[in-house]
Amino acid sequence: NFMLTQPHSVSESPGKTVTISCTRSSGSIASNFVQWYQQRPGSAPTTVIYEDDQRPSGVPDRFSGSIDSSSNSASLTISGLKTEDEADYYCHSYDSSNQVFGGGTKLTVL
């Protein structure tokens, strides 16, 4: 079974760009799609990126996703940061048997 490792927290100022990483411990990051969820306090997670780089309808194009096979990691990039982007972000992937979530990253916009 593999793990997904995220930084515990990141912070950036409004209007800036931030990138959150998600590193897969074993197996190729490219072998299964990566999803990203945003979770605000007291609410269920919602998808901001699915299948590595796809944005659901209603998610601003300030959110983008990518994968990098050389580092075996996925990234979520949020540009033009707004205070409303402050939340916890989780990556998610899977293999033939299991679903795996990353440990989450707390984004502070200050």
Add this chain to the structure above:
Amino acid sequence: QITLKESGPTLVKPTQTLTLTCTFSGFSLTTSGVGVGWIRQPPGKALEWLAFIYWDDDKRYSPSLKSRLTISKDTFKNQVVLTMTNMDPVDTATYYCAHRNIGARHDFDYWGQGTLVIVSS
């Protein structure tokens, strides 16, 4: 539209068995590619996947909790049930059920509101 709602006890005692029900609408668990999963989140901690059941009754469990979990579905009632045996205070968490359709996309695209379960004597 798709909705899911979790129900079950708020308080369980250590060693007891927890039974949670996910009641859903807006989709059928007989449709190819569709499944429902359970994910939990201890207070202030990360999401943890528990179990998943597919339209064809294929079932998958978290390796670390497999011996304690059972997932089942009732397609007539539009419900998915999760049981977890031998509850412990560390199992205190908000438990979510979520929809996934691998025939469309691979995320958990619809989530219930979650139900808080506290394990305490």
